[in-house]
Amino acid sequence: MPDAGDGDATTPVPAATLPPPAASSAQAASAVSPALPADAARAARAKPVVWQLQIDAPAPLDKLLRTYLDLARFQEESSKDQSLGIRRSELRRLVVSAPEQARGLLEAEGYFNAQITTRVSEDQPDQPDKPVVVSIQVEPGPHTVISKVQFVFEGELDNRLSNSDPLAQALLDKLERGWGLPQGQVFRQADWSAAKNAALARMRADGYPTATWSGTSVTVDAETHTAKLFLVADSGPGFAFGDIRVEGLNRQPASAIVNLAPFHKGESYSEKKLLDWQERIQKLNMFDTVFVTTDLDPTQATATPVVVQVHEQPLQTASTGIGISSNTGPRVSGEHLHRNIFGLDWQSKTKVQLGRNESTGQLDLTSHPWPGNRRGLISLQGSYLVDSEDTVTTSQYLRVGQLREGERLERTDYLEFQRAEVRSAQSVVVSNASAVSGTAQWVYRDVDSQILPTKGYTALGQLTGGRTYSALDDEGYFGRTYARVTWYRPLWLHWYATARGEIGQVYARDQVSVPDTLLFRAGGDDSVRGYAYRSLGVTRDGVVVGGRAMSTGSIEFAHPLSSKMPSLWGAVFLDAGDAADRFGDLQPKVGYGVGVRWRSPVGPLRLDLAYGNEVQRWRMHFSVGISL
Numbered sequence: 180m181p182d183a184g185d186g187d188a189t190t191p192v193p194a195a196t197l198p199p200p201a202a203s204s205a206q207a208a209s210a211v212s213p214a215l216p217a218d219a220a221r222a223a224r225a226k227p228v229v230w231q232l233q234i235d236a237p238a239p240l241d242k243l244l245r246t247y248l249d250l251a252r253f254q255e256e257s258s259k260d261q262s263l264g265i266r267r268s269e270l271r272r273l274v275v276s277a278p279e280q281a282r283g284l285l286e287a288e289g290y291f292n293a294q295i296t297t298r299v300s301e302d303q304p305d306q307p308d309k310p311v312v313v314s315i316q317v318e319p320g321p322h323t324v325i326s327k328v329q330f331v332f333e334g335e336l337d338n339r340l341s342n343s344d345p346l347a348q349a350l351l352d353k354l355e356r357g358w359g360l361p362q363g364q365v366f367r368q369a370d371w372s373a374a375k376n377a378a379l380a381r382m383r384a385d386g387y388p389t390a391t392w393s394g395t396s397v398t399v400d401a402e403t404h405t406a407k408l409f410l411v412a413d414s415g416p417g418f419a420f421g422d423i424r425v426e427g428l429n430r431q432p433a434s435a436i437v438n439l440a441p442f443h444k445g446e447s448y449s450e451k452k453l454l455d456w457q458e459r460i461q462k463l464n465m466f467d468t469v470f471v472t473t474d475l476d477p478t479q480a481t482a483t484p485v486v487v488q489v490h491e492q493p494l495q496t497a498s499t500g501i502g503i504s505s506n507t508g509p510r511v512s513g514e515h516l517h518r519n520i521f522g523l524d525w526q527s528k529t530k531v532q533l534g535r536n537e538s539t540g541q542l543d544l545t546s547h548p549w550p551g552n553r554r555g556l557i558s559l560q561g562s563y564l565v566d567s568e569d570t571v572t573t574s575q576y577l578r579v580g581q582l583r584e585g586e587r588l589e590r591t592d593y594l595e596f597q598r599a600e601v602r603s604a605q606s607v608v609v610s611n612a613s614a615v616s617g618t619a620q621w622v623y624r625d626v627d628s629q630i631l632p633t634k635g636y637t638a639l640g641q642l643t644g645g646r647t648y649s650a651l652d653d654e655g656y657f658g659r660t661y662a663r664v665t666w667y668r669p670l671w672l673h674w675y676a677t678a679r680g681e682i683g684q685v686y687a688r689d690q691v692s693v694p695d696t697l698l699f700r701a702g703g704d705d706s707v708r709g710y711a712y713r714s715l716g717v718t719r720d721g722v723v724v725g726g727r728a729m730s731t732g733s734i735e736f737a738h739p740l741s742s743k744m745p746s747l748w749g750a751v752f753l754d755a756g757d758a759a760d761r762f763g764d765l766q767p768k769v770g771y772g773v774g775v776r777w778r779s780p781v782g783p784l785r786l787d788l789a790y791g792n793e794v795q796r797w798r799m800h801f802s803v804g805i806s807l
Contacts, residue, residue: 227264229310230254236317240285247284250277250313274299274313285319287368292401294318322365326405328358336387336414346447350385354378366406371397375410382414384450388475389415418448418475421482427489431465432524435547436487439463448473448483455586460487463548465518465526467492494518505800506703506712507564510534520544525555536565545582554582556593567711569604570722574696580618589622595645599694603722608651610724612692616645616659626667631778633675636666643697652692659685659697670736675748677735684762685727698725699758701768704802706731707754709770709791711798716758730765731756737776748776752787768793779803 232254234244245251250273257263265273278295285293300312330351332340339347359374360366375395382390393411400406420442425433439459441452457471466489473483496516503509512532520527524547532539539562546555558578565571580593598613619642626635643659661683668676683699700723703712717726735752739745752774755767774787787800 228267228270230265230270231310231312233312233314234317235314237319240288240290240317240319243284243288244281244315244317248277248280248315249273250315270311270313271299277315281315281317285317289322289324289366290319291323291399292320292404294320321404323399323404323406325360325362325364325366325408326400326403327407328360328362329407329409330354331409331411332414333393333411334387334390334414335417336382336390336412339417346386350382353385354381357381360408366397366399371408378410379412382412386417386419386447386449387414388418388448388450388473389477391415416477416480418473418480418483420444420446420448421479421484423485423487425487425489427466427491429491430494430519431491432519432547435463435465435524436460436489438548438550439552444482453485459584460489464516465492466490492518504704504802505798506802507537508535510537519547538563552584554584556580556582556591566723567714568723570609571602572599572695573602574599574694576696587623587625589624591618591620591622593618593620597694597696599696601695601722601724603720607720607722609720609722610692610695611651612647612649612694614645614647614657614694614697616643616657616697618643630780630782632667633669634667636664638665639663647687647691647693649692653688653690655688655691657685657687657691657693657697659683661699673739675737677733677737679731679733681729681731681756683729687727693727695725698727699729700725701729701731701756701758704785704787704800707733707756707768707770707791708752708772708787708789708800709754709798710768710794715756715768717760726758727760728762728765729756729758730762730767740775746778748778750774750776750785750787752789754789772797774800 232250234241234248234251236244253263253265253273257265274297277297281295282293285291285295294317296316298312298314298316300314332351336347336350340351357377359377360370364370375392379390379392391413393413395408395410398407398409421444423437423440425436439456441456441459442449453471453473457469460466460469460471468488468490470488472486472488474486475483494517498514500512500514501510502512510532511534512530514531515527515529517527519525526545526547528541528543528545530539530541530543539560541560542558544555544557548554556578559576561573561575563571563573574597576595576597578593578595580591580595583590594615594617596613596615599610600608601610602608621638621640623638624635626632626637639662641659641661643661644657646654646656648654661681663681664679666676666678668678670676685693685698687693699716700713701707701715702710703714707715714723716723718724731754733752733754735750737748737750740747740749750773752772754770757765757767759765769792770789771792772787772789774785774789776786777784782803784803785801788797789800790797
């Protein structure tokens with residue numbers, strides 16, 4: 180092992196640690212004062228010294244010394260409790276020990292050549308109440324910076340690096356790139372400890388869970404104000420995943436868990452993969468509790484057993500609810516969930532909703548996970564929707580497809596048959612068409628929180644192609660594209676910004692009728708506030724129907740209303756958008772207003788008062804959750 184000092188004239192770093200602020204300085208004063216001899220008894224009974232402390236040091240070192248020096252802490256405590264006096268001999272001992280204590284504090288901050296001077300003012304016999312002034316003057320000198328960082332490895336990691344193993348080399352690159360005290364940075368004791376802990380955690384998470392430091396040292400050259408870091412890590416054996424054992428199953432198959440595993444037997448151990456796997460299992464909505472553990476036994480390092488302990492949720496659950504939406508009005512709903520219908524390893528979810536303006540019935544069948552993070556999908560839905568002008572849209576669809584889930588990207592491919600009919604308030608059929616189509620959908624999420632995001636963005640994209648059938652207009656082929664992006668960003672002074680943009684278009688001959696559910700409308704809570712739900716579109720026979728082109732955008736700024744209620748925010752926003760048959764016909768309608776946000780555990784609850792500039796009226800909007 181090379182000499183940490185490499186032959187330079189060096190000074191070892193002292194083991195300087197910050198004393199805990201909560202410790203009693205009165206006790207510290209007593210600790211440094213030995214028992215007074217008998218001939219000093221009269222002095223012990225003398226009146227305590229009246230004194231004050233002055234610290235002259237550049238910021239932020241002055242605050243550091245006032246917080247941790249025994250002299251400063253005793254002065255702080257005695258100012259709160261007048262009974263805490265100090266004898267002259269005790270004060271003298273605290274003054275004598277102050278430079279050494281201050282030097283340790285400064286060295287922990289990277290100042291290894293500080294000049295520290297202490298002075299005590301003379302007594303004034305003619306002014307007995309004038310305090311004795313204890314002054315500490317600090318000239319910290321230049322910071323000590325890192326001039327060299329050297330890693331040495333022992334154990335299996337060293338063997339693999341010698342054999343040019345790509346995974347071992349990748350880990351070494353991560354350690355070097357992520358090292359918290361690189362060359363040229365100021366040395367601080369706290370940063371030194373944090374950097375070592377982070378590097379050790381990285382090794383333990385990436386295949387070497389029993390890694391330890393065999394030795395670490397810092398060599399300081401006080402003349403050149405530089406420090407050399409030397410670290411020796413014993414990686415221990417390299418661990419690899421072995422067999423998976425699932426415990427706690429009763430009615431659910433083990434394949435639902437095993438197929439979600441993001442690793443294969445023999446693959447290098449990764450703590451992140453275990454945590455990701457545990458989170459995926461929890462999202463299945465099949466288990467109350469999930470624990471993924473490993474037995475880190477070095478004798479089984481090449482095939483470490485992985486144990487998954489679960490507790491199943493009830494096989495069937497049912498619920499009812501009452502709600503209201505500014506888009507569709509009041510509603511009641513009932514829902515039934517079967518987590519393994521007919522023992523076929525599929526979940527079924529049935530939902531019925533009855534409302535003033537919207538009623539739906541829906542059946543969703545979702546398979547338990549298949550290999551490759553895939554799941555099968557079958558969905559059937561029928562709906563009845565009354566729009567703001569008392570037009571009625573009835574629609575049905577049958578969808579069969581496959582979902583593939585990734586860490587951030589989710590893809591769904593499905594075939595679909597759907598039908599939609601629009602009738603005016605006078606029961607005149609305005610649109611009646613059906614379609615058979617195929618759709619590819621991508622959802623990407625990169626946010627700090629799935630439920631309450633404040634940073635990052637989400638994106639949704641769809642590509643659809645198929646053929647339409649109509650009793651009113653021509654039949655033919657069509658294409659459809661749609662994209663929506665939402666961006667979240669924290670700003671200064673606790674302000675937060677949210678921006679959203681969406682665009683869509685249907686491609687077909689003018690004479691070809693397309694189901695209204697595949698066309699576009701705007702207006703409502705998650706579109707253009709200040710306008711009724713789905714009220715912005717194409718007017719046909721006096722009725723608003725969907726258009727073949729659509730574009731909307733929104734910008735919002737929010738801020739907590741009170742530091743005592745950080746989950747309650749106020750917001751201002753501006754929305755704009757429209758739907759038409761062609762992009763050239765779009766005439767963006769503007770809405771703006773103010774709102775309140777409650778960041779609840781199930782998502783943000785939004786209450787907005789918006790003014791629709793086109794209709795020149797105010798409208799209330801409220802909703803729960805976020806939309807992609």
